[in-house]
Amino acid sequence: MTTTLPDNIMANAIRALAMDAVQKANSGHPGMPMGMAEIAVALWSRHYRHNPANPHWSNRDRFVLSNGHGSMLQYALLHLSGYDLTIEDIKNFRQLHSKTPGHPEVHVTPGVETTTGPLGQGITNAVGMALAEKLLAEEFNRPGFDLVDHHTYVFLGDGCLMEGISHEACSLAGTWKLNKLIALYDDNGISIDGDVKGWLTDDTPKRFEAYGWNVIPNVDGHDVAAVDAAIVKAKASDKPTLICCKTIIGKGSPNKAGTHDVHGAPLGDKEIEATRIAIDWTYPPFEIPAEVYKAWDAREDGQKWQKEWDVLLAAYTKEYPGESAEFTRRMSGTLPAGFDEAVKQYITDCVAKKETIATRRASQNAIEAYSAILPDFLGGSADLTGSNLTNWKESVKLTADKPGNYISYGVREFGMSAIMNGIALHGGFVPFGGTFLTFSDYSRNALRMAALMQIRSIFVFTHDSIGVGEDGPTHEPVEHISSMRLIPNLNNWRPCDTVESAVAWSEAIKRENGPTTLIFSRQNLAYQERTEEQVANIARGGYVLRDAKDAKVVLIATGSEVELTVNAADELAKKGVAARVVSMPSTDVFDIQEPAYRESVLPKGLPRVAIEAGITDYWRKYVGLEGAVVGMESFGESAPASVLFKHFGFTVENVVAKVQSVLGKTVL
Numbered sequence: 001m002t003t004t005l006p007d008n009i010m011a012n013a014i015r016a017l018a019m020d021a022v023q024k025a026n027s028g029h030p031g032m033p034m035g036m037a038e039i040a041v042a043l044w045s046r047h048y049r050h051n052p053a054n055p056h057w058s059n060r061d062r063f064v065l066s067n068g069h070g071s072m073l074q075y076a077l078l079h080l081s082g083y084d085l086t087i088e089d090i091k092n093f094r095q096l097h098s099k100t101p102g103h104p105e106v107h108v109t110p111g112v113e114t115t116t117g118p119l120g121q122g123i124t125n126a127v128g129m130a131l132a133e134k135l136l137a138e139e140f141n142r143p144g145f146d147l148v149d150h151h152t153y154v155f156l157g158d159g160c161l162m163e164g165i166s167h168e169a170c171s172l173a174g175t176w177k178l179n180k181l182i183a184l185y186d187d188n189g190i191s192i193d194g195d196v197k198g199w200l201t202d203d204t205p206k207r208f209e210a211y212g213w214n215v216i217p218n219v220d221g222h223d224v225a226a227v228d229a230a231i232v233k234a235k236a237s238d239k240p241t242l243i244c245c246k247t248i249i250g251k252g253s254p255n256k257a258g259t260h261d262v263h264g265a266p267l268g269d270k271e272i273e274a275t276r277i278a279i280d281w282t283y284p285p286f287e288i289p290a291e292v293y294k295a296w297d298a299r300e301d302g303q304k305w306q307k308e309w310d311v312l313l314a315a316y317t318k319e320y321p322g323e324s325a326e327f328t329r330r331m332s333g334t335l336p337a338g339f340d341e342a343v344k345q346y347i348t349d350c351v352a353k354k355e356t357i358a359t360r361r362a363s364q365n366a367i368e369a370y371s372a373i374l375p376d377f378l379g380g381s382a383d384l385t386g387s388n389l390t391n392w393k394e395s396v397k398l399t400a401d402k403p404g405n406y407i408s409y410g411v412r413e414f415g416m417s418a419i420m421n422g423i424a425l426h427g428g429f430v431p432f433g434g435t436f437l438t439f440s441d442y443s444r445n446a447l448r449m450a451a452l453m454q455i456r457s458i459f460v461f462t463h464d465s466i467g468v469g470e471d472g473p474t475h476e477p478v479e480h481i482s483s484m485r486l487i488p489n490l491n492n493w494r495p496c497d498t499v500e501s502a503v504a505w506s507e508a509i510k511r512e513n514g515p516t517t518l519i520f521s522r523q524n525l526a527y528q529e530r531t532e533e534q535v536a537n538i539a540r541g542g543y544v545l546r547d548a549k550d551a552k553v554v555l556i557a558t559g560s561e562v563e564l565t566v567n568a569a570d571e572l573a574k575k576g577v578a579a580r581v582v583s584m585p586s587t588d589v590f591d592i593q594e595p596a597y598r599e600s601v602l603p604k605g606l607p608r609v610a611i612e613a614g615i616t617d618y619w620r621k622y623v624g625l626e627g628a629v630v631g632m633e634s635f636g637e638s639a640p641a642s643v644l645f646k647h648f649g650f651t652v653e654n655v656v657a658k659v660q661s662v663l664g665k666t667v668l
Contacts (some may be wrong), residue, residue: 005295006223010045011037012279013080013292015252018072019275021093021100023266028102029457030093031072031249031262035221036155036186039245042227043184044077044151044298047401051302052082055110058427059309061150062113066122066155067186068103069264076098076112080288080296082458085110106453114425115453120163121418123183126154127169128422128431130240131179135378136428138329138403145316147327151235154183157330158196161185161204168415173240177400181240182231186221188249194260203246214239221245228469233479252279268444275518305425330376330428333456333512338640343506347535350498350589354527359520359559360462362501364389370505371395378429379499380407381460382416387522388434388462413439417446417459424455426458430509436468437519439475440484450515451489457515458508463522464494466648471637482618484517485587493586494519498528500585503538507589519559523641526563528583541589542601548578553659554602556582556622557611561630561650565611568655577659580606587622607662613650628658 010255022028027651043063045247050060065074072093079085085099092098099109103117115124132150136150145347173181185204191197205217214237216230227245234241250262250454253275259424267275276282283289317324329336346369355362371377371392381390391406398404409416413435420431440447450457484492491514493504501520508516537543545562546569553572557565562583569579582601584590590598602608608627610619616631623629630649637644645651 005291007041009292010041010295011224012097012252012281013288013296014040014073014076015275015279015284016281017076017090017286017288017371019267019272021072021075021090023269024091024285025094026266028266029069030072030265030267031190031264032157032186033073033076034253034257035188035247035249035251035260036070037072037251038222038224039184039186039227039247040073040077042224043231044081045296046228047231048153049150049305050111050298051306052078052111052299053303054306055276057306057309059148059150060206062152062426063115063127064122064129064152064154065104065116066126066154066160068116068122071100071102071104073155074112075109078109080293082297082299082302083111087288091286114422115449118449119159120165121446123154123160123421123424123448124151124169124415124418126181126183126421127173127178128424129426130173130178131176131419132423132426132428133180134176134178134434135398135403136327140323142316142320142323145312145319147313147316151180151182154181154359155186156183157186158191158200159644160263161202162200165414165418168412169419170208170213171211172210172409172412172415172419175400176398177212177238177241179238182234182242182243183241184227184245186247187244188247190249190258190260190263192260194262196223198349202360205242205254208242212239214241215244215340216241219243219245221247222251225476254278257329333427335510336373337374339509342370343502346370346401347499347502350502351530351535352645353498355498356524357498358389358522358524359497359501360497360522362495362498363460363462363505363518363520364392365498366502367506368392369502370509374430374509376428376430378405378407378423378431379433380409380416380420381434382409382413382439383411384462386433387436388460389441390432390434390460407433409433414446415440417443417457418449420457420459421446421450421455422455423451424450424457430456430458431462434460434462436463437461437480438463438475440477440480440517442582447484447490447515447517448487451487453487454513455515456512459515459517460520461517461522464519465560466632466636466644467523467613467641468520468636469641469644470638473635475622477573477614477634478632478635479614481614485618486649489514491516491588492519493517493600494559495585496557496559496583497525499528499530499535500538500583503535504585504642507539521560523560525560528562528566538585539589540587540593540597542582542584542590544580544583544601548573548580551578551580552605553577553663554580554582554606554608555611555655555659556584556602556608556619558584559612561611561613564652565654565655566652568652568659571652571656572659577663579659609655609658609662611650611655613645613648626662628662630655630658
């Protein structure tokens with residue numbers, strides 16, 4: 001973009017929009033947009049390659065506002081540069097159903113690449129995006145054809161760098177040498193509580209140098225030329241770059257700049273009037289002169305950049321038709337032709353083999369089978385590959401110097417999960433990563449963000465219950481599954497055998513509008529016999545696994561407790577009590593089935609008993625006050641798994657006793 005308009009006028013347009021929108025909303029964060037205005041001018045007017053007319057152009061640069069509370073900076077940039085974001089949208093900042101919510105939300109505002117706000121996750125998503133760019137370039141680029149060639153730019157602040165997840169992610173970015181990743185640090189020394197010197201005394205440049213980053217320190221963040229020069233240097237580096245920009249929060253506000261007063265509250269009418277005088281902005285609220293719009297408008301350049309790339313793609317397609325078709329498919333997020341047939345065949349194989357194995361092993365077998373037709377797979381584990389069993393025979397561990405499709409994330413559960421989200425957002429891969437279920441707590445907010453963003457991230461959790469045994473209560477998850485079931489738009493699967501594991505994996509892969517957790521056992525679980533109809537109904541989340549004529553009670557179970565429940569039903573039958581067994585590997589999926597199907601599985605009027613080696617409270621929604629739950633009311637213990645299951649009542653005898661109490665008659 002070329003413009004003759006002075007940089008300070010372009011920057012002041014951002015300041016004006018930010019302070020006016022926050023004031024009208026009577027809430028928001030004007031300080032960061034006002035303080036980073038010149039940094040934004042340097043990046044967006046001189047380096048950022050994008051097409052406002054097509055926010056989804058695959059070779060666009062990615063821009064991530066990690067300090068997402070300063071969302072008006074991004075909205076101002078999108079509006080001024082020509083995206084489908086009108087001045088009315090700016091006026092509706094933070095209002096119901098507006099395109100300008102309080103924090104940036106992907107799929108809500110055109111041009112927003114990821115939902116940010118929880119500090120540290122934006123930079124971590126960006127690491128995933130930069131990794132995806134590098135891996136796709138290594139896979140698809142050919143001599144003379146740099147089909148994949150773009151940068152990932154991040155704005156971040158002190159808060160992002162205080163969050164532990166930023167340490168996890170930035171360490172990996174340095175290790176992987178993600179040289180297309182450029183972060184611009186808003187070093188203003190202020191957070192909500194005031195001057196950060198009381199709680200942040202890190203030597204940030206040295207820390208990033210230790211990570212293996214290229215660091216450009218002491219850049220005047222209010223000097224557009226200085227920031228521009230730093231970005232030029234960063235783009236020439238063979239490492240990721242941190243540009244440390246010294247700024248004044250709320251720059252332009254004569255009485256509040258440089259203080260925490262400007263961080264997260266409107267300036268007020270009097271201070272806004274004083275700011276307009278101080279920055280020589282003579283226009284009324286929400287009025288931007290035509291020459292400012294013209295200077296910021298990136299639509300012509302964006303169309304030119306995309307047309308140049310389209311010509312490159314056409315030539316690439318002629319030379320490498322197979323690779324071009326595969327690249328296009330991958331970036332569209334569609335699954336390869338024949339995927340459904342491959343799933344059907346694999347499930348048929350599982351039925352024929354009738355294996356009794358741990359579902360973590362069944363998971364690995366499913367990965368092995370589906371990876372043969374899904375080159376999109378990008379797997380990994382947080383230093384537990386041999387326990388999670390998330391690798392496969394053809395997987396190749398990636399390093400900084402060698403491409404691969406399997407990532408050793410190290411002991412970084414939160415970082416892994418948010419990096420996966422960035423990979424999914426970038427496109428081109430179906431990412432999955434594993435850890436123990438008890439450590440889902442570490443990554444919980446990334447799961448929540450994946451669900452909020454409706455992206456296809458797959459989280460693999462093994463060692464799913466007190467069946468972990470001797471490792472004890474620190475490693476025995478009891479409340480985790482129930483808590484994850486409370487996250488909207490997160491599908492959780494806890495399969496009971498090889499067939500349910502195969503279905504769970506296929507449903508996770510096919511799901512385009514949200515993430516999935518796959519929850520597997522450490523111990524072996526018995527194969528369950530099914531009809532073809534029952535196999536088909538697994539994908540509905542819950543189904544009748546075993547039925548009985550004139551059933552008097554419904555037993556509901558998941559995972560390792562299905563085998564126990566089937567055995568208990570057999571014992572009840574011997575005592576003259578007919579019981580229906582329902583396997584419910586995914587309560588989330590079952591709950592969205594049509595009412596008629598749900599009632600066919602769980603008929604009204606029949607008492608219910610739920611059995612799961614987790615906290616009991618969740619199951620009250622299914623069994624009601626009249627039913628019972630065989631579950632956990634406490635943390636676990638350290639002992640062999642068989643001892644623990646008996647100790648906590650996961651026995652045929654106890655299930656039968658619960659049925660007895662529910663039916664109100666003796667069946668023993």
